[in-house]
Amino acid sequence: MYGILFISPWIIGFLVFQLYPIVLSLYYSFTNFSLIKPPDWIGLSNYILLFTKDKNFYLALSNTLYIALIGVPVQLVFSFICALLLNQKIRSQVFFRTIYIVPTIMPAVATAILFRWVFNPEIGLVNSLLASVHINGPTWFADPNWAKPTLIIMLCWTVGSTIIIYLAGLQGVPTELYESAEIEGANGLQKLGFITIPLISPITLFNLITGLIYAFQMFTEPFTLSGGTDASTLGRPQGSLLFYSIYLYQNAFYFTRMGKASAMAWVLLVVIMIVTLVTLRTGNRWTNYEIR
Amino acid sequence: MQNRAALKETPIYSTTKIRWSKASKKISLITGIVLLILVGSFFFLPWLWLLSSSLKTLDQIFIQPPQWIPKPIDWSNFSKAITYIPFFQYMANTLVICAFVVVGRVISCSLVAYGFSRIRWPGRDFVFVLVLATMMLPFQVSMIPLYVIFSRVHLVNTIVPLVLPAFFGDAFFIFLLRQFFLSIPHELQEAAIIDGANHFDIYWRVILPLARPALITLVIFSFLWTYTDFQGPLIYLTSPQKWTLSLGLRGYFSVHGAQWSL
Numbered sequence: 001m002y003g004i005l006f007i008s009p010w011i012i013g014f015l016v017f018q019l020y021p022i023v024l025s026l027y028y029s030f031t032n033f034s035l036i037k038p039p040d041w042i043g044l045s046n047y048i049l050l051f052t053k054d055k056n057f058y059l060a061l062s063n064t065l066y067i068a069l070i071g072v073p074v075q076l077v078f079s080f081i082c083a084l085l086l087n088q089k090i091r092s093q094v095f096f097r098t099i100y101i102v103p104t105i106m107p108a109v110a111t112a113i114l115f116r117w118v119f120n121p122e123i124g125l126v127n128s129l130l131a132s133v134h135i136n137g138p139t140w141f142a143d144p145n146w147a148k149p150t151l152i153i154m155l156c157w158t159v160g161s162t163i164i165i166y167l168a169g170l171q172g173v174p175t176e177l178y179e180s181a182e183i184e185g186a187n188g189l190q191k192l193g194f195i196t197i198p199l200i201s202p203i204t205l206f207n208l209i210t211g212l213i214y215a216f217q218m219f220t221e222p223f224t225l226s227g228g229t230d231a232s233t234l235g236r237p238q239g240s241l242l243f244y245s246i247y248l249y250q251n252a253f254y255f256t257r258m259g260k261a262s263a264m265a266w267v268l269l270v271v272i273m274i275v276t277l278v279t280l281r282t283g284n285r286w287t288n289y290e291i292r
Numbered sequence: 293m294q295n296r297a298a299l300k301e302t303p304i305y306s307t308t309k310i311r312w313s314k315a316s317k318k319i320s321l322i323t324g325i326v327l328l329i330l331v332g333s334f335f336f337l338p339w340l341w342l343l344s345s346s347l348k349t350l351d352q353i354f355i356q357p358p359q360w361i362p363k364p365i366d367w368s369n370f371s372k373a374i375t376y377i378p379f380f381q382y383m384a385n386t387l388v389i390c391a392f393v394v395v396g397r398v399i400s401c402s403l404v405a406y407g408f409s410r411i412r413w414p415g416r417d418f419v420f421v422l423v424l425a426t427m428m429l430p431f432q433v434s435m436i437p438l439y440v441i442f443s444r445v446h447l448v449n450t451i452v453p454l455v456l457p458a459f460f461g462d463a464f465f466i467f468l469l470r471q472f473f474l475s476i477p478h479e480l481q482e483a484a485i486i487d488g489a490n491h492f493d494i495y496w497r498v499i500l501p502l503a504r505p506a507l508i509t510l511v512i513f514s515f516l517w518t519y520t521d522f523q524g525p526l527i528y529l530t531s532p533q534k535w536t537l538s539l540g541l542r543g544y545f546s547v548h549g550a551q552w553s554l
Contacts, residue, residue: 001413003407003411003416004407006403006404006495007407007408009459009460009461010460010461012460013400013459013460013461014426014460018426020437021433021437025433028436085324085328086328088325096328100331100332103335106520107522107537108538109538109539109542110538113541114338114342118341125337125341157334157338220522220523223522224522224542258436258440264432265430265436268430268432269429269430276428
C-alpha cells in the first residue's frame with residue numbers, strides 16, 4: 001500500500017493533467033468549439049476538412065516533414081562529427097567542449113533573435129563575410145526558398161545535448177577494438193566505419209527518435225523567426241516557416257477553432273506514434289546491440 | 293625467453309613504415325585540430341558578433357565592412373537594454389515561476405521515484421512503463437483542454453497553470469531519480485528498518501541525503517527548461533506585466549522594429 005501512496009502524486013497528475021485532457025481533446029476534435037459557446041458535435045467534419053480542403057494543413061505538414069527528414073539527419077551527422085572532433089586526445093579539449101556546447105543553454109527565443117540578425121541580408125554577419133569575398137549572399141530567412149535551410153543551420157548551432165550524448169557513447173567504445181584494428185593495419189576511416197559507427201548505433205537511434213519527436217513539435221524557433229509577436233504573421237515568408245505546431249497554435253488561439261486544433265493535435269499524436277514505432281522497428285535492423 | 297628473442301629478431305613493422313605512420317599520425321592530429329577550430333568558430337563567431345554589436349551605436353552597426361572591435365566602444369546599450377523593456381520585472385516573474393516549478397518537482401518526483409524503486413508492490417513495473425509512455429505524448433494534445441479547464445476556473449493569466457503540474461511529478465525526472473535510487477545499496481534501507489524506521493523516515497533520512505547529486509541534476513535541468521520555456525507562458529500569460537523573460541525578449545522587436553544593438 002505504501003507504494004501506491006508514494007506514487008499518488010503522479011497518479012493524480014496523470015489523471016488530471018494528462019488522461020482527462022487527452023480524452024477531452026478527442027471529444028473536442030469531433031466538435032465545433034470556439035471557447036465562448038459550448039462545443040457542438042459535428043462528427044468527423046474537422047478531420048475531413050483538414051484532409052480534403054485545408055491547403056495550409058498540408059503546407060504545415062510538409063514543412064514539418066522537411067525538417068524531420070532533412071533537418072534531423074543533418075543535425076545528427078553534424079553533431080556526430082563534432083563529437084568525434086571533441087573526442088580527440090589533445091590538450092585544451094575542455095575549452096573546445098565548452099564552446100561547442102554552451103549555445104544549447106541559450107533560450108530558443110534568444111537563439112532565434114540572434115540568428116535572425118546573424119543572417120540579416122544587409123548588415124548580418126554571414127552576408128558581411130560573404131561580401132568581403134565578393135559573394136552576394138541570399139536573403140536567408142527573408143527568402144521562402146532559403147528560410148528552411150537557414151533554420152536547419154540554426155538548429156545545428158544548438159546540438160550541444162546531442163553532442164554530449166554522442167561523446168559519452170564514443171568514450172564507451174572499448175579501446176582494445178581500435179588497438180587490434182591497428183595491428184591488422186586498418187586506417188582511420190576503416191576504424192570509423194567498422195568499429196565506431198556500428199558500436200554507437202544504439203545511441204544514434206536514441207538521438208534520432210528524440211530528434212524526430214522534437215522536430216514534430218518545434219514551435220519557439222519558427223514562431224520567433226517569422227515575426228514572433230502577432231499570430232497573423234506566423235509562417236512568414238510565404239508560409240515557408242509555417243510548421244505544424246505553429247498552424248495548430250494559430251487555429252487554437254488566433255482563430256479560436258479549438259475543435260479543429262484538437263483534431264490537428266490528435267493527427268500529430270498518431271503521426272508521432274507511427275514515426276516512433278517505425279523508426280524503432282527499422283532501427284533494430286541497423287542497430288548493433290551488445291549481447292552478452 | 294626463446295620466444296622473446298624470436299620476436300626481437302622479426303619486427304612486425306619495418307623502420308620506414310614506422311616513420312611513415314608517425315608522420316601520418318602527426319598529419320591527422322593537425323587536421324583534427326584545424327577542423328576543431330573551424331567548426332568551433334561556427335559555434336563561437338555568433339557570440340563574438342553579439343558581443344561586438346552590443347558595444348556599437350546604431351550608426352556603427354550599419355558600417356560596411358563591419359568592425360569587430362567598435363571604435364569608440366559604446367557601453368550604453370547594456371543600461372538601455374535593461375530599461376527598454378521592464379527587464380527586472382520579467383526577471384522576477386521568471387524566477388518566481390522557476391522557484392515554484394523546481395520545488396514542486398523536487399518534492400513530487402522524489403516521492404514518486406521512491407515508490408517506484410524502494411518499495412515492492414504488485415503492478416509496479418506495469419505502471420512504470422505507463423510513466424515512460426507518457427513521455428511520448430506531445431504537449432499539443434493536452435494543451436487545448438487544459439487551457440479550456442484553466443480558463444473555466446479563471447486561472448488563465450496567473451502562474452498557476454505553469455507551476456501546478458510540477459507538483460504532480462514529471463515522467464522524465466521520475467525516470468532519472470528512479471535509476472539513481474536503484475543504485476543506492478539495499479543494506480542501508482534494511483538497517484534503517486531494524487532501527488524502527490518506516491518508509492517516510494527512509495525516504496527523508498536515507499535516500500534523499502544520498503541522492504543529492506541526482507536532485508541537483510533535477511534542479512539544474514528543471515530550472516533551465518522552465519527559464520527558457522516559451523509556449524507555456526505565451527499561452528497563459530496575457531498581460532505584459534506578468535511576462536517572463538522569454539516572452540519579454542520579443543519586446544526588442546515589436547515596439548520599434550528591430551533594436552539590434554540591444
